[in-house]
Amino acid sequence: MTAIEAAGVLLDMDGTLIDSTATVDVVWGDFARQAGFDVDEVLAHVHGVPARATLRRFLGEDADIEPWFRQIEEWENERFDADVEIPGAVAAVHAIPSGRWAVVTSALRDAALRRLARLGFPDVEVLVAAEDVERGKPDPEPYRRGAEALCVAVEDCVVFEDSDAGVRAGLAAGATVVVVGGLATPATAGLARVADMTAVSFAPGERGVTVTLS
Incomplete structure (x- = not known):
């Protein structure tokens, strides 16, 4: 002790x-599929990392990440039953x-x-x-x-x-x-x-x- x-x-x-884990995987799995990234690669990165940092990591530092950020925010507010x-x-x-x-x-x-x-x-x-x-x-x-x-x-x-x-x-x-x-x-x-x-x-x-x- x-x-x-x-x-x-x-x-x-x-x-x-x-x-x-289940909720995060659903939300970011959907992002990966819709944005054209490998699901396993995104899920390996996302846990414990802020949403904007993950979006910049995959979309690029100069990309307009705000539309995706708002979508992630909406999904996270809806999908936490698990x-x-x-x-x-x-x-x-x-x-x-x-x-x-x-x-x-x-x-x-x-x-x-x-x-x-x-x-x-x-x-x-x-x-x-x-x-x-x-x-x-x-x-x-x-x-x-x-x-x-x-x-x-x-x-x-x-x-x-x-x-x-x-x-x-x-x-x-x-x-x-x-x-x-x-x-x-x-x-x-x-x-x-x-x-x-x-x-x-x-x-x-x-x-x-x-x-x-x-």
Whole structure:
């Protein structure tokens, strides 16, 4: 059992709180087919990466990506019936002291809020979404913005992540990173990890939050 004292908790959403693999695959599979790209190649890239970054990756830096961005936004707002909670996530987040946590996601804001509410997560007080940053994960900007919104130093935060891009973003920001799930990349070497959120508990602590990993 490991206990970490932190000022704030920064939570990725897809793959950390919500299993949205089926939804993401449907949305971006449709994009790939309609735009003429290889579906497997697009799906291998998209998880944990902001929509605009993925669109630029495949359509080109100089392309007008906004029509596709609006289409992706529409699809994401409509197609989340297949989402399910990562085991233990709802109960874990409900236990975090108020004002001490933020969701930091590469998803679009409206879709993220609707999906979290549908699965029973508490009202999100601080959300850093794809629209809120200029540079998405693996850049540290999203996690730095999350810490700033909580009025704490990012170095005093614990990040929960399941993707390589997200892990690298958290590390680059200077946070303590906990890997959720089976991700194994060079960036995860030596990091604390849990199989899912049933192995995580939160309680008020001396610095704000006591995070216990079992």
